[in-house]
Amino acid sequence: MHCTFLNVVTIRTAPPSILVGLASLLAVPAPAQTSTAPAAPPLPAWQIDAGGHAEFDLASIHLAQPGNYVRPNLILNSEDTPVPPGGMFVADFPLLIFIEFAYKIMPTREQEEAMVAHLPHWVTSQRFVIQAEFSGKPTKDQVRLMMQSLLADRFKLAVHYQSREVPVYALVVERPGQLGPRIRPHSEGPACDKPLHVPKDRNSPSIPPGGFLSQCGRVHGIAGPNGTLMIGGRDITLPHLVGYLTDFEDPGRPIVDQTGLTGSYDFSLNWLPEQPLSSAASNHQHEDAEGPSFFEAIQNQLGLKLKPARASVPVLLIDHIERPTPN
DSSP, rough: OOOOOOBBOOOOOOOOOOOSSSSGGGGOOOTTTTTOOOOOOOHHHHHHHSSSSOOOOEEEEEETTTOOOOSSSSSSSSOOOOSSSOOOEEEEEEEEHHHHHTTTTOOOOHHHHHTTTTTTTTTOOOOOOOEOOOOOOOHHHHHHHHHHHHHHHOOOOEEEEEEEEEEEEEESSSTTBBBOTTTGGGGSSSSSTTTOEEEEETTTTTOOOTOSSSSSSSSEEEOGGGGOEEEEEEEHHHHHHHHHHHOOOOOOOOOOOOOOEEEEEEEEEEESSSOOOHHHHHHHHHHHOOOHHHHHHHHHHHHHEEEEEEEEEEEEEEEEEOOOOOO
8 A cells, every 4th residue: 555645545654673682581681791782772762753552542443344445634644733623533444554654664566565564454454444533733743642552552563673674765855055946944934924916826836946836844745737746845954854764655665864965955856756646647637648757757857866775764564463353
């Protein structure tokens, strides 16, 4: 499964591992030269910032009825979109979608297949309707933490993170000191606390980088001309951007930031996706669909480049899972 675009839900799965050492259970200290297990990767920064633990006030889980789809009231992707008011969470998806949402992971197809290879088939094939209530005004990341608690309690989900060296695409600057025409430092554009006029034709080439978005701090996608896709953001760091790229296009490997660029940027990126964005799009493809590839757009529009490399990335591993306990 893959990224959510507009009302199309896409998901990705990632990796991890927490090894519990036995040294604390021993009465006699181990010799100094004894090797120890590698330290587990730290929790993701977003999870620490969100508070580390949260729970729904009430929750119900039941199997979805064939032919009856319950539309979610929150987009289950990696974007930090606002949580709708009302104190309710409603969604109807296979369990894997809820896991990927809860842990904010965006695996490639290959990573997702490897992640579920040892799991029972119902994890990816059987849909569950989850309806839950929460109080206050949580962020989307705090709702993710609530979902983590729900999955652990009702599905007995146990996971751990593990660092693994895997093939990746390293995002690098093509020419040091020179960026492309569709990205600029945020300090050179409109401030976030000032109103931004968003033009009706958001695909116009005269729109500055990120100029079709009124909000700062998030990456958003819209349909572009001739079957293309445009994404953009304002006040976005490069690590933030990298975290979202695979939500819109699956290059077959994770993407890691090796640009060395600090600070935040406004950007927009337009390309012709390899796969249709939805079944509706596949039925009505533009016969004149035309545009640069994902790799070409990053290079020509942003002045960046995706270079094959190897890097250590955190991986989420599923240790245990069960069918949900009754409501």
